[in-house]
Structures are given as structure tokens and as C-alpha cells.
Amino acid sequence: MTLRRTGARRSTAGLTATVLLILVALSGLSLLCGTVWLRPDEFAGNDPLAQATRLILLDLRLPRLVLALLIGGALGLSGAVFQGLTRNPLADPALLGVSTGAAFGAVISIYFGLAGHFVLATPLLGLAGAALSTLITFSIGRGGTVALILAGAAVSTLMAALTSLALNLAPSPYAAYEITAWLMGSLSDKSWAHVEIAGPFILAGGALLALTGRSLDALSLGEAQASSLGINLMRLNMLAFAGSALSVGAATSVAGAVGFIGLLAPHLVRPFVGYQPGRILLPAALVGAALLLGADMVTRLIHIGAEIKLGVVTALLGTPLFFWLVVRLRRSIP
Amino acid sequence: MILLAATNVTVRRNERVLLDGLSFEAQAGNLIAVVGANGAGKSTLLSVVAGIGRPSCGQVTLNGTPLQMLGGVGLARRRAYLPQNPRCEWPIPVERLVALGLTPVLPAFGDLPDSLQPRIDAALSACDLLSLRSQAATTLSGGELARAMLARALVGEPEVLIVDEPTAGLDPRHTLEAMSRLRAVADNGKLVIAAIHDLTLAARYATRVLALQAGRMAAYGTVADVLTAGLVRTLFEVEASVVTTPRGAFVDYVIREASDRR
Numbered sequence: 142m143t144l145r146r147t148g149a150r151r152s153t154a155g156l157t158a159t160v161l162l163i164l165v166a167l168s169g170l171s172l173l174c175g176t177v178w179l180r181p182d183e184f185a186g187n188d189p190l191a192q193a194t195r196l197i198l199l200d201l202r203l204p205r206l207v208l209a210l211l212i213g214g215a216l217g218l219s220g221a222v223f224q225g226l227t228r229n230p231l232a233d234p235a236l237l238g239v240s241t242g243a244a245f246g247a248v249i250s251i252y253f254g255l256a257g258h259f260v261l262a263t264p265l266l267g268l269a270g271a272a273l274s275t276l277i278t279f280s281i282g283r284g285g286t287v288a289l290i291l292a293g294a295a296v297s298t299l300m301a302a303l304t305s306l307a308l309n310l311a312p313s314p315y316a317a318y319e320i321t322a323w324l325m326g327s328l329s330d331k332s333w334a335h336v337e338i339a340g341p342f343i344l345a346g347g348a349l350l351a352l353t354g355r356s357l358d359a360l361s362l363g364e365a366q367a368s369s370l371g372i373n374l375m376r377l378n379m380l381a382f383a384g385s386a387l388s389v390g391a392a393t394s395v396a397g398a399v400g401f402i403g404l405l406a407p408h409l410v411r412p413f414v415g416y417q418p419g420r421i422l423l424p425a426a427l428v429g430a431a432l433l434l435g436a437d438m439v440t441r442l443i444h445i446g447a448e449i450k451l452g453v454v455t456a457l458l459g460t461p462l463f464f465w466l467v468v469r470l471r472r473s474i475p
Numbered sequence: 476m477i478l479l480a481a482t483n484v485t486v487r488r489n490e491r492v493l494l495d496g497l498s499f500e501a502q503a504g505n506l507i508a509v510v511g512a513n514g515a516g517k518s519t520l521l522s523v524v525a526g527i528g529r530p531s532c533g534q535v536t537l538n539g540t541p542l543q544m545l546g547g548v549g550l551a552r553r554r555a556y557l558p559q560n561p562r563c564e565w566p567i568p569v570e571r572l573v574a575l576g577l578t579p580v581l582p583a584f585g586d587l588p589d590s591l592q593p594r595i596d597a598a599l600s601a602c603d604l605l606s607l608r609s610q611a612a613t614t615l616s617g618g619e620l621a622r623a624m625l626a627r628a629l630v631g632e633p634e635v636l637i638v639d640e641p642t643a644g645l646d647p648r649h650t651l652e653a654m655s656r657l658r659a660v661a662d663n664g665k666l667v668i669a670a671i672h673d674l675t676l677a678a679r680y681a682t683r684v685l686a687l688q689a690g691r692m693a694a695y696g697t698v699a700d701v702l703t704a705g706l707v708r709t710l711f712e713v714e715a716s717v718v719t720t721p722r723g724a725f726v727d728y729v730i731r732e733a734s735d736r737r
Contacts, residue, residue: 228564359578361565362627365558368527370578371551416565416611 153420156413160427164210167434171209172202175441204333209434211336211343212328212396215388217429218422220403222350225357225418226286226381233403234389237382238274238296243393244324245300245307246270251319252307263323264338264394271390274300279382286364286378326397326452328437339391346388347426349380354419356380361418399452401459402429408466432459478503478666479524479635483533486519486690493519495690496533501668501683503634506661508677508698509670511687512711517670518559518639520687524668525556525637537635551579554635555628559670560643562620566611569623573598576630598630602656618649625656636660638669642676654680678702678717678724686710698724 173179179202183194219234226232234240247267249255255262274296282292304324311317356377359367368374393399406429407421414420436454443449479501486494494516501507509517522528524535526542535542542550555576563572574587574595581587587595599605602622607615615623621641628636641657642650650673658680661667668685671677677684677698684701686693688710694701707715707726714729 355578355581355583359575361563361567361572362561362575363558363564365522365527366556366561368547369525369551369554369556370575371546371548372578373547415571416567417571418565 153414153424156410156424157427160410160424160431164427164431164434167431167438168206168210171206171434171438172198174438175202200332204336205328205331205437206434207336208328208331208339208395209437210430211340212392212399213402213430213433214426215343215347215392215429216399216402216433217406218347218350218426219385219389220405220429221407221418221421221425222353222357222381223385223403224407225353225360225421226377227290228360228363230408231404233400234385235297235400235403236290236293237385237389238278238293238300239271239386239390240393240398241297241300241304242274243267243271243390244398245304246273247323247394247397248304248307248320251323252311252316254312254316256319261334261338264335267394268338268342268390270300271386271394275382275386275390286374289378289382322450323397324452325450326399326455327440327448327450328396329440329448331395335395339395342391343388346384346386346391349384350388351422353377353380353384354422357418357422358420397450397452399433399455401455401463402432405459405462405466406432409462479535479537479668480539481524481533481535484520484523484530484535485532486516486523486528487531493690494523494530497690497692498533499685499692499695501666503666504661504664505682506658506667506669506680507683507685508681509668509685509687510672510674510677510710511693515687515710516690517687519690520685521556521637521639521668521670525554526550527556548579552631553633554637555631555633557624557628557636557638557641559639561624563612563623566613568609569604569612569615570595570599570608572612572623573604573626573630576627579631594630594632598626601629602626617644618646618652621645621649621653622656625653629660633665635666635668638667640670640672642671642673650676674702674707674715674726675724678726679722702726 177197179194179198183191184198185191216234223232223234223236224230244267246269247263249270250262250266255266278289278292278296281295282289308317308320311320356367356372359370359372360377364374407425409428410421410424414424433455436451436458439454439458440449440451480499482498484494484497485492497520509520511517519528523530526535526545537545537553545553576598577587577591577594580591599608602625604622604626607619612620612623628638638657641653645653654676657667657669661682671681681698683696684698685695686701686706693709694706702717702724704716707713707717716727716729718725718727
């Protein structure tokens with residue numbers, strides 16, 4: 142018996158170790174790849190080339206890497222928690238309305254040209270938009286998971302409509318282009334200042350989400366049984382929604398709307414951990430980070446005219462993976 | 476010693492009275508069948524007695540302590556509850572499903588401690604699930620899932636087991652097996668309270684019957700004292716005889732011909 146359980150633990154640990162290894166390799170590669178390919182031997186020395194290389198590495202590539210890991214991890218973790226909470230494999234953090242709220246806040250900063258005066262206006266207003274939409278969702282949706290999700294969907298629709306209105310009334314074609322480009326998501330031109338703005342929120346939100354594992358496992362049996370097992374469903378909802386609001390709100394504020402990671406990452410790891418919702422949290426966060434990092438590297442390596450946006454790559458790469466999952470699911474159903 | 480007591484329990488929802496001033500005491504070693512027509516308040520009563528639903532007034536105590544004073548986890552360690560048609564939403568292995576019954580005694584983080592594994596093995600064995608332990612819960616038949624859920628409820632070794640319609644959707648063989656298991660739990664010194672529609676099953680397996688009619692207690696006592704043709708008429712508005720045989724009682728319904736009904 143113990144052997145069997147040790148095997149289950151080993152498969153989870155093995156999966157986590159494998160994804161970590163891939164993540165480390167991708168991280169190393171992402172520091173070297175880009176418009177300018179860097180070689181490790183170029184970092185040493187005090188000549189201008191070495192100094193320029195270190196500048197690119199430390200001030201451009203490293204903050205971009207850290208943001209990709211944080212944002213991908215936040216999206217993967219939040220997706221895993223929401224799928225566990227709703228017991229619906231199609232749920233993702235966008236359900237909450239927080240990503241569209243963050244997008245609307247960021248769009249406002251572009252609309253009024255604030256981003257031109259102060260580079261951090263976009264993420265800061267994005268955070269404000271995320272906070273506002275969360276506040277509305279919580280105040281309307283008090284009382285249970287379904288009420289919160291419905292309120293989130295309503296707020297999400299409202300924020301998306303307001304974003305469309307901003308596009309509709311854009312003061313100039315340039316502003317409209319800026320808004321559209323931002324909405325497609327990107328990690329280019331990000332600095333340590335962006336990490337400092339988003340990082341603490343993402344980490345705080347991630348910590349709240351990590352506390353939901355045990356409750357999500359019990360929730361596999363439905364709300365009545367979970368409640369009978371001593372699970373405080375109100376506390377679980379608060380942790381999931383507040384954690385997602387903080388982490389996904391901050392992620393969207395900095396990187397724009399990046400879809401599919403939150404939906405896909407949990408699906409990729411679920412079969413390897415015996416489908417237990419609590420066990421997929423850490424692997425889903427790591428896979429989310431790896432997916433986003435990989436997608437960001439693709440945006441840097443493919444040059445067909447303008448920069449390919451991050452949200453476009455995650456959707457284009459995510460869809461075939463999703464098709465594959467659907468086909469596999471169809472085969473497994475008799 | 477009295478194990479579980481309800482005092483003047485009333486439940487109102489949106490001006491509707493679902494339970495109206497119910498009081499009873501239940502002792503360990505009993506299997507109490509809660510009977511009554513659809514909508515009589517059986518599920519509401521079980522939910523309140525399990526400490527999941529809150530009464531509008533009155534209280535339920537476990538060994539003299541009000542349920543709300545025990546706290547969610549404290550209560551979960553002492554009573555198990557199975558709602559009607561329990562199911563598992565993810566294809567997790569049966570063994571892990573049963574282990575979920577240990578949630579109240581698990582540490583906040585980390586995997587299942589090795590010291591709890593014998594309890595899972597014992598619950599799997601008691602419910603004849605050893606050969607299914609690795610199978611995905613979503614692929615089980617109705618009878619197998621009912622056994623897995625019962626094992627989930629028993630693995631925490633509760634003092635009180637509350638089950639809402641444990642035989643719903645089961646064929647005769649699995650129905651009899653499920654009832655035998657519940658009776659064995661009661662005979663083992665626990666208190667089992669189960670909502671049961673089949674009055675013959677209640678007559679054969681229960682030690683006491685609690686009859687509900689429109690949220691009020693119509694009768695409460697031993698099977699022999701309570702389960703009568705008069706009670707069946709009062710609760711369900713049907714005619715029946717309660718026939719006693721050497722193997723136990725059964726309820727023989729009088730089915731009127733179509734011409735009689737006109």
C-alpha cells in the first residue's frame with residue numbers, strides 16, 4: 142500500500158522536477174535569445190561590448206524573464222484554482238472579470254495619453270481597474286461561488302464594453318492602434334520598475350491561491366460533502382477570488398491580456414497527478430510559467446514585419462495543444 | 476448516554492416553514508430511518524442534524540454540546556454526512572476519494588501521513604473496494620460508487636453517520652448490501668440516521684423510525700411501535716398492511732384498480 146502511495150507522490154515530484162528542469166533550460170535560453178543573440182563568453186571583461194552585453198542581460202532580458210515567470214505562474218496557478226473551485230475544466234481567471242478590469246484601466250491611461258507622460262501610468266491604472274472590478278464583483282456576488290462567477294461575468298462584460306467604447310471614441314487612429322496593440326499583450330520594453338509594481342501583488346496573490354489546495358480536493362465531492370468535511374466554503378471563495386484578483390490583475394496590468402495559459406496549463410498536468418485539484422496547483426504554475434516564457438521567446442525570434450504580440454502567440458500555440466487534449470479526451474471516453 | 480439531541484428545531488426559508496418545532500433524542504447503536512413523503516422535510520432535517528444547515532430556532536447537540544460550538548473541523552471529526560446521490564467531479568482514484576474522508580484530521584499542508592494509511596485500507600476492505608482502489612471514481616457503477624462514498628464516510632471513524640437516501644438508484648442486491656452495511660455500523664456502536672423511502676427496508680434494517688409530515692414529527696419510536704398501516708396512510712395517503720413474518724416485517728401496499736380510482 143505504501144509503495145502505491147509513494148509511487149503517486151513520486152509521479153507528482155517527478156513531474157514537478159521535469160517541469161522545473163525545462164523551466165531552467167528555457168530561462169537560460171531566454172536570456173541569450175532575441176534580436177541580438179548573446180554568448181556567455183561575451184559577459185566577461187570591461188570592454189564596451191561586454192558592458193553593453195551585461196546591460197542587455199541585466200536591464201532588459203532579466204526583468205523580462207522574471208516577469209514572464211511571475212505572470213505565467215500566476216495565470217497557470219489561478220486557472221488551476223478556478224477549475225477546481227468551479228469543478229469546470231473550461232474555467233479560467235477571466236471568469237472573475239479582473240483581467241478585463243485591468244485591461245480597461247490600462248486602456249484609459251493610453252486613451253488620455255497618460256502613458257506618454259509617465260511610463261508606469263499604464264500598469265498603475267491597470268491595477269486600479271483590477272481593484273475596481275474585483276470590488277464590484279465581490280459586493281454584488283456575495284453569497285456563494287455561483288453568485289460570484291455570475292457577478293464576475295457581468296463585470297467582465299461591462300469592462301470589455303467600456304474598453305470597446307474607448308476604442309470606439311479613440312481621439313486618434315494612433316491611440317486606437319496603441320490600445321489594440323496593448324490589448325494583444327506583450328513583454329517587450331519592460332523594466333525592473335514593472336517587476337517592482339507587479340511582483341509583490343503576484344506573489345501575495347499566489348500565496349493566497351496556494352492555501353486552497355486541501356479545500357479544492359474536498360470540493361471534488363461537491364459543496365455539501367466538502368462543507369461536511371469541515372471546509373469553510375466562504376473562506377475558500379475569498380482566497381480564490383482575492384488571490385486571483387491580486388495576481389491576475391497585476392499580471393494583466395503589466396503584460397496586457399494574455400489568454401489560454403490559465404485554461405491550458407492545468408489540463409496539461411492533470412493526468413500526471415491523478416486529477417486531484419490540490420495536487421495540480423504547483424505543477425500548473427510551473428507549466429504556466431514555461432508556456433508564457435516559451436511564447437515570449439517566440440515573439441522575439443519570429444520577425445515578420447511588426448512584432449508578433451504575446452497574446453497572439455499564446456492563442457496560436459495554445460489552440461493546437463487544446464485540440465490535442467480534446468482528441469485525447471474523446472479517445473478516452475468509450 | 477444520549478448522543479444526539481434536537482430541541483425545538485424550526486427551519487424557515489423565505490417565509491416557508493420547512494421544519495416545525497422538532498425535538499428528539501437519538502442514542503448510539505441505533506439506525507434511525509427518517510421516513511415521509513416527498514417534501515416532508517427529510518433532507519432539511521438531515522442537513523440540520525449534520526450541522527450543515529442552520530435551524531432558524533432551536534438547537535442540535537452532540538453529547539450535550541451545541542453543534543455550532545464544535546466548529547466545522549471539530550464536528551467533521553465526529554460525524555460524517557452523505558447527501559443524496561453523492562458524486563465525484565474528477566476522475567480521481569477510489570483510494571484517494573476514500574482518503575478525502577480524512578480531510579478533518581490532515582495537517583494544513585503536505586501529503587497524507589503514512590500513519591493514516593491503515594485506516595484507508597480498512598475502509599476499502601470493509602466496503603469491498605480493494606480491487607477497485609486504483610480505478611477512477613467517475614467510471615464506477617452506481618453500486619460501486621455508493622460503496623466508495625460509504626467508505627469515504629466511514630474512514631474518519633465518525634460517532635454519527637448521516638445519510639440521505641443511501642439506496643437511491645441502486646438495484647435490489649446493492650440496496651440490501653448498502654442497508655446491511657449501515658446496520659453493521661450501527662451494531663458497532665455508532666449512530667446512523669438515514670432518510671429512507673422504502674418502508675420495507677426501514678422495517679427490516681432500522682431500529683427506530685422517525686416519521687415526518689409537512690415538517691412536523693408524526694411519530695418517533697421503535698419500528699414495531701411506529702410503523703403501522705395508520706402511519707402509512709397518514710404520511711403517504713395510501714392504504715397498506717404492515718405484515719410481520721419470521722424474517723421481519725414488510726409493507727404490503729393496496730393497489731387500487733383503475734376503475735376504483737375513477
